Amino acid sequence: MSPESKQAFFERQERNIALHGFTTVSVVGEAHSFSYTVGLHKSYHHPEMLVFGLPPKIAQGVLSDIARKVKEGEPFNLSKPNDKLLEDCNVFFVEVPKSAFSNYVLSAIRFNGEQDFSLFQIVWPSGLDNRYPWDLEADPEFVASQPVLGVPAFKS
Template sequence: MKERKINDPVKKKIVEDVQRVGWHVMAVGADPDNMKPGFAYSIGLWQSFQHPEIIMFGLPYQTMGHIINDIGSYVKGGKLIVTGQPYSDFIQNYSIIFESVASAWCVEYLRFAIWFYGEEDTFSALQCFWPDKAGKFPWDADFNDKLISYQPLLCG
């Protein structure tokens, strides 16, 4: 990130968190008028660890924040998240799976990350998918239909 004077308290907090911890978690409220779920994403993993940013949807903000922070600690510890592989380290009794986010979706959903990096082409992102109670993911034929709108597929 380029050095610049920052007056906005949200942007200032992002920069401080990235400098202190290595990343910041941004929560974004749901948009029921456009049927978009709430989501959270990391800012700074790319700069601090050359690791894609993480975005996830549809869970309570506090839960998503904890999961993204745990993923950040995992990455900070020198481990890499690989797409398509289940990880049972982050949600008790469930695995999560990551897939690459298409760059067009970064523009729509990771706006503060774009501000942080200066442009959308300078970082990549992974979407963190959580399963329904039966352990099925949104792309599985028998995934719980009531949950499908909670996790838009941003895969490229």
């Protein structure tokens, strides 16, 4: 990405955050595809959120649902499974260690600057067999598409 393109990207992010309190970033890669929020921490004192393996449009919708609830003063309890975010399944929220931030959420690091912030990963089950990445019987391809970056507080 050229310096001009980067500058335009960051300006667009900052406009979206000023208008909506947050923005999302999607990264589509060979190894992993993921999306995350930027702005939830500064705007609402809420952890930033990250999700792997969902198509960008779906991931952005999920992240926007979380941001809307946070903005309305009704954030999800990140210490418990949640069945209201995705249809017909529980999702788990896993705190991501700070040592992993620079591998995934560069725009959030840039935006939050020196401010310390938290990051939680949304972990969802496979639609084929309702298995989570940590389940021994989970499909290896599914596990590879959704690496779990932290230690789940609750497991299925």
